[in-house]
Amino acid sequence: MSIFGILKLFQKELNASTGGNETFYTTAKAFFTLNYDSELEKKLKAESMKRKYEHVSIFYQEENEKLIPMTVETLQWAEEMSSGLLGRYEKNPIDLIFMDREHLQKLSNLDGVSGYYSNFDKVMGIHVHPENVESILETPLSYFQRPILHEYAHYATFRKIEEAGAFADLFPLWFIEGIAEYVASDQTEVHYDVNQYEILPLESITWGDGWKEARQIETADPYMQSYLSVNYLIQVFGEDILVELIQKTNDTEGFYTVLEKITGKPVAEFEQEVLDYYR
Incomplete structure (x- = not known):
């Protein structure tokens, strides 16, 4: 053709x-x-100031300019963590846009999120309210740095998947989100109790519809469950297992087939081992 x-x-x-x-x-x-700009993205960028940091273009409002040094510091932190887990990858250009809750929800089509990454648009959206700038500067980790760490880890993971010649939709969302939560939890003491929330079958939080439904279950926490699964893989098999799973997953060797070959367990037994590990 x-x-x-x-x-x-x-x-x-x-x-x-x-x-x-x-x-x-x-x-x-x-x-x-490999970068599509939606109309909303174009509008937000046109109304913002711009600061360039290596391969990241940061779009921000004048009243949020105080956050730029911390943003650069957090991007450096995110890159260090991501490359430590995933190894080297080509750093293609990406946009990071500060935006209000309304625009973030419209862009992500999700409620109650503080950050968003679109691999299709090559854009990270971070919720920043101008009235919260001083409080962010005082306690930056939870409400500002953590979302940047999380979303940048998505960018790095998708870059690694692309360089492996695989397609992103071959990988379960719990794996994608688990890597991002692992990076975002650096320097944070994670408190977890697997008996405190409903445990969902991993296959039910593999694809988009199941993930969206899981986010609405008040007794469940798919993000924490994803973190626990990825943290278990790293602690038991070492950090290299993430790259191995990415490199070996393809159309003929699906993710769960590769996972079973590496761990020696089908997914149902694997998820039970994860729970047992934390009990």
């Missing part, structure tokens, strides 16, 4: 996923840069 034909197919898929009617120029730009 010619490059023109490939771009026309990509344009069709792009319009289907965004609900828009993108021009051929916009389609080509998104295809060759």
